[in-house]
Amino acid sequence: MAKLYLVPTPIGNLEDMTLRAIRILKEVHLILAEDTRTSGKLLRHFDIETPMQSHHMHNEHKTVNTLVNRIQKGETMALISDAGTPAISDPGFLLVRACIAEDIPIECLPGPTAFVPALVKSGLPSDKFVFEGFLPPKKGRQTRLQLLAEETRTLIFYESPYKLVKTLSDVVTYFGADRPVSVSRELTKIYEETIRGTAEEVLQYYSEHSPKGEIVIVIGGK
Numbered sequence: 001m002a003k004l005y006l007v008p009t010p011i012g013n014l015e016d017m018t019l020r021a022i023r024i025l026k027e028v029h030l031i032l033a034e035d036t037r038t039s040g041k042l043l044r045h046f047d048i049e050t051p052m053q054s055h056h057m058h059n060e061h062k063t064v065n066t067l068v069n070r071i072q073k074g075e076t077m078a079l080i081s082d083a084g085t086p087a088i089s090d091p092g093f094l095l096v097r098a099c100i101a102e103d104i105p106i107e108c109l110p111g112p113t114a115f116v117p118a119l120v121k122s123g124l125p126s127d128k129f130v131f132e133g134f135l136p137p138k139k140g141r142q143t144r145l146q147l148l149a150e151e152t153r154t155l156i157f158y159e160s161p162y163k164l165v166k167t168l169s170d171v172v173t174y175f176g177a178d179r180p181v182s183v184s185r186e187l188t189k190i191y192e193e194t195i196r197g198t199a200e201e202v203l204q205y206y207s208e209h210s211p212k213g214e215i216v217i218v219i220g221g222k
């Protein structure tokens, strides 16, 4: 029976592509990619010649049913995103849910995702944690921050470099200046950096060193 594979891809370092990910991407009938140009480079690097079709947040609502029908008719597909694990702050959830509803088998390969290395190297408790993805930019942001300030488990957020300083100053305001924070930037890449300290210290650091690249913020629980 045809199935859907969810295949993680590197978050920076191409050596993190697993052998199984390469094999599955070569074997499936179709690769669903968030951005076919970005993924095209990855696929060429690994000599993967499988046809690709775009599947992103702007078309997934429309295409899910067609894709489910095609899998039911025998096409095995693999979903990849621009980087990391599909459905983790990326498209994927809708397709997974639709496949489950139709009893289509699903396999998710283990592989790269940014929040796990950021959590593990933060030095903050990793036995219990909450992954929050991106904070709402405006509407609902304050309510979310007020609620999360009471959370006792370690908190993980994705953030863009342009909003890091604003978010860290919100962390100082809502969580307190002494809350332990770890910011990991450019994980697995040449300029990988992790800055640890109190919320106030990390805010101070990034106010003086304008951040670039991709960022995960890890915050100690209350």
Ligand code: SAM
Residues within 6 Å of the ligand: 011, 012, 081, 083, 084, 085, 086, 087, 088, 089, 090, 112, 113, 114, 115, 157, 158, 159, 160, 184, 185, 186, 187, 188, 189, 214, 215, 216
């Ligand atoms: N699906 C991805 C995953 O499994 O981690 C996440 C996709 S989300 C659209 C992109 C965000 O992930 C970035 O804005 C950043 O917060 C985080 N991220 C991705 N790659 C990263 C890296 N190499 N270092 C730090 N953060 C990263």
